[in-house]
Amino acid sequence: MTVRTPVLDVPNPQRPTTDQPWQRLHPRMIVVSVSWLVGPAVPLLGTILVARDLLNSHGLIVLGSYVVVAGVQAGHEWVRYRTTRFRITDSQVELHSGLFFRTDKSIPRDRVRSADLTANPVHRLFGLEAVKVGTGQHTARSEDEELVLDGISRAQAVQFRALLLSRGEGSDTGGEAPALPVPLARMRWSWARYAPLTVTTFAGVLAVVTGISKLLDTLGLDLTSSGTARGVWDWLSAVPLAVAVAVVTLVLGAIGVAGSLVAFAEAWYGHRLEREPEGSLHISRGLLTSRSVSVAERRICGVELSRPLPLRLLAAGRLNLLATGLGGSSAQFSHPGQLIPAAPLNAAHQITAAVLNEASSPITEAVLHGHPRPALRRRLVRGCLWAPAGAIALAGAGTAAGVLPWWAALVAAPLTAVCGAALARDAYRGLGHALCGDYLVVRQGTFVRRTVALRRDRVVGWTGRQTYTQRRAGIFTLTATTAAGKGAVRIRDIGVAEGLRFAEAALPGLVAPFCGTSADRD
Numbered sequence: 024m025t026v027r028t029p030v031l032d033v034p035n036p037q038r039p040t041t042d043q044p045w046q047r048l049h050p051r052m053i054v055v056s057v058s059w060l061v062g063p064a065v066p067l068l069g070t071i072l073v074a075r076d077l078l079n080s081h082g083l084i085v086l087g088s089y090v091v092v093a094g095v096q097a098g099h100e101w102v103r104y105r106t107t108r109f110r111i112t113d114s115q116v117e118l119h120s121g122l123f124f125r126t127d128k129s130i131p132r133d134r135v136r137s138a139d140l141t142a143n144p145v146h147r148l149f150g151l152e153a154v155k156v157g158t159g160q161h162t163a164r165s166e167d168e169e170l171v172l173d174g175i176s177r178a179q180a181v182q183f184r185a186l187l188l189s190r191g192e193g194s195d196t197g198g199e200a201p202a203l204p205v206p207l208a209r210m211r212w213s214w215a216r217y218a219p220l221t222v223t224t225f226a227g228v229l230a231v232v233t234g235i236s237k238l239l240d241t242l243g244l245d246l247t248s249s250g251t252a253r254g255v256w257d258w259l260s261a262v263p264l265a266v267a268v269a270v271v272t273l274v275l276g277a278i279g280v281a282g283s284l285v286a287f288a289e290a291w292y293g294h295r296l297e298r299e300p301e302g303s304l305h306i307s308r309g310l311l312t313s314r315s316v317s318v319a320e321r322r323i324c325g326v327e328l329s330r331p332l333p334l335r336l337l338a339a340g341r342l343n344l345l346a347t348g349l350g351g352s353s354a355q356f357s358h359p360g361q362l363i364p365a366a367p368l369n370a371a372h373q374i375t376a377a378v379l380n381e382a383s384s385p386i387t388e389a390v391l392h393g394h395p396r397p398a399l400r401r402r403l404v405r406g407c408l409w410a411p412a413g414a415i416a417l418a419g420a421g422t423a424a425g426v427l428p429w430w431a432a433l434v435a436a437p438l439t440a441v442c443g444a445a446l447a448r449d450a451y452r453g454l455g456h457a458l459c460g461d462y463l464v465v466r467q468g469t470f471v472r473r474t475v476a477l478r479r480d481r482v483v484g485w486t487g488r489q490t491y492t493q494r495r496a497g498i499f500t501l502t503a504t505t506a507a508g509k510g511a512v513r514i515r516d517i518g519v520a521e522g523l524r525f526a527e528a529a530l531p532g533l534v535a536p537f538c539g540t541s542a543d544r545d
Contacts, residue, residue: 045108045119051149052174056100057093058145109172116156117185118170128170134158136322136348138184140315141360142177147313152180156187157348188303188319204305207377208363208370210294218287219280219366220333227268291364296374304344304378306362316359322347324507325462325477326362326375328386333468334365342371344378345477345507360508375476381460385476389464391455397449397496398516406443414439446470456514456525463503463529465514481505483525485534501526 107120116135118128137157146152153173171308175183259267292310299305304323307315323346330340344360363374375384416433421427450469459466463482465473486502491517493499501514501522514522 027148044277045110047108049151050104051151051175053097053100053104055145055149055151055174055205056103057097058143087295108535110184111183116170118172130156130158130170132187135187137318137346138187139317139318140180140184141312143312150176152177154180154183184315184317185299185301188301188317203294204297204299206295206297208294208296208374210291210308211366211370214291214364214366215284215287217334217337218283219339220339221283221331221365257411273529287364294363296378314359316345316348316349318349320380322349323378324481324505325475326378326386327476327508328371328375329472329473329475332472335472339365340371341365341370342374343508345475345505347481347506349507379476380461385459385464386461386474389457389459389462389476391457391464392514392521394451394454394456395496395498395518395521397498398454401492401496401516402447402450406445406447406540407440410443411436411439454516456517458525458528463512463525465512467515477503477505477507477512479529481507482530485530486511487522503529 094477102122103120106122107118109116109118111117114132116130116132118126121127135156135158139155139157140152141155142152151174153171154175156170156172158170172183216411259270262270289310289312293313294308295306297305297307299317300322302321303317303319305315305317307313323344325345327343327345328340329343334340341364342362343358344362346360349360362378363371372384372387375386376382379385415432418427418432418435422429422431446469450467453467453469453472455464455466458479459476461479462476463479464474464476466472482503482505484504486504487499488502497519498516499519499522501517503512503514503526504510505512514525517525523534
């Protein structure tokens with residue numbers, strides 16, 4: 024349940040707030056709450072306007088249903104507006120909401136780990152912001168399990184965020200001018216060249232095509248009755264198959280590239296990464312929808328450098344922050360931990376050093392240790408046996424359906440085996456682990472190669488897991504448990520003895536008793 028909140032009179036952190044009154048939602052939040060209906064309305068009304076001569080009773084029913092849903096949603100949001108209230112005291116952030124099903128939420132201020140600010144175009148039109156309070160919990164699956172204050176003005180949201188992250192520990196500056204944020208990174212438009220080299224480019228094309236198809240089907244419109252569509256189909260049928268495939272591929276590729284550039288501009292316009300005077304890391308970005316995330320520096324645990332295969336070919340990657348309480352993506356707050364978009368490696372390493380407050384990036388300084396040969400054999404089995412078997416099955420199904428020629432399976436098997444062997448060797452070369460100063464560095468993956476630099480003092484424990492084949496090969500998967508990110512950093516297919524030594528070196532005294540027990544038994 025999304026929490027709707029009023030314009031907040033945020034108390035000064037230097038005066039008592041114990042007797043703060045309950046605040047109510049601002050009436051403008053009713054309009055903001057139903058703004059999502061505008062999105063479906065635009066293509067719906069546009070389709071009806073363009074294809075009104077093809078509109079039948081089915082389309083009119085859809086339009087009438089949409090109007091009814093809009094009315095019900097507006098009434099629901101009015102009830103939520105009337106029944107939601109909250110307040111902030113010295114020790115708690117409290118929220119009450121609901122009419123028939125009452126929800127009471129209370130978060131101690133000393134458990135607040137991050138504050139995420141988001142404002143979509145409607146929020147910005149009315150001068151409001153949505154604030155999500157992060158507490159370090161990994162169990163939240165939806166906004167019903169989060170504390171979100173939706174409807175605070177921009178200036179009040181910034182003050183509210185500073186109040187939460189400082190936990191009321193502000194001090195008198197003695198009349199001096201307040202310290203300014205220290206810039207760590209800013210938007211570079213040259214990074215836009217990496218935007219099309221992501222899976223989202225192709226996924227976006229498929230999403231657009233699928234969405235248009237479903238919309239036309241919902242309205243009961245048949246494109247075969249359109250002269251333009253018939254003319255395009257006739258032309259594609261008349262030209263050679265290779266030409267038709269090339270034309271369709273170029274058109275879809277152009278749409279994907281254009282869409283990725285537009286998405287890049289919208290998401291990363293005005294990007295700034297700063298270190299704030301109150302001891303927090305602040306990330307702000309967004310053109311239409313502004314996004315702002317602040318994380319207390321004492322909660323930063325490390326970084327993750329992610330390099331999908333296309334970005335690896337151009338020596339680029341994405342950088343994500345690992346911090347307790349940062350949480351994951353949600354409908355309002357997408358990718359809160361992403362520090363920069365896809366960027367050159369040298370820029371990513373410089374920003375890593377700046378964020379971790381180190382002289383250089385632990386990722387570049389670490390000398391990674393390789394993994395034993397059984398790890399290579401496991402990947403070769405998957406790439407040279409299981410992948411060709413799947414390709415043969417798919418090609419056989421295509422041949423039986425009459426879509427593919429009879430020789431497709433004969434070509435698919437060796438081709439898949441060669442590609443699988445190359446990818447398996449690349450995945451093996453990508454395995455590595457090391458200790459570098461205060462950090463443990465772990466690297467793995469081939470389609471998406473991820474390198475994690477995690478502070479050793481943020482590892483709360485180790486877990487070892489062995490499958491039957493790993494046990495026979497003398498390797499296992501070692502997992503470092505942490506409160507940051509996804510809660511675990513896995514070192515796959517490491518030798519048992521090497522893994523235990525690595526765990527003991529990272530956290531001395533934690534694994535030594537188990538190592539001694541194993542040695543005595545051997």
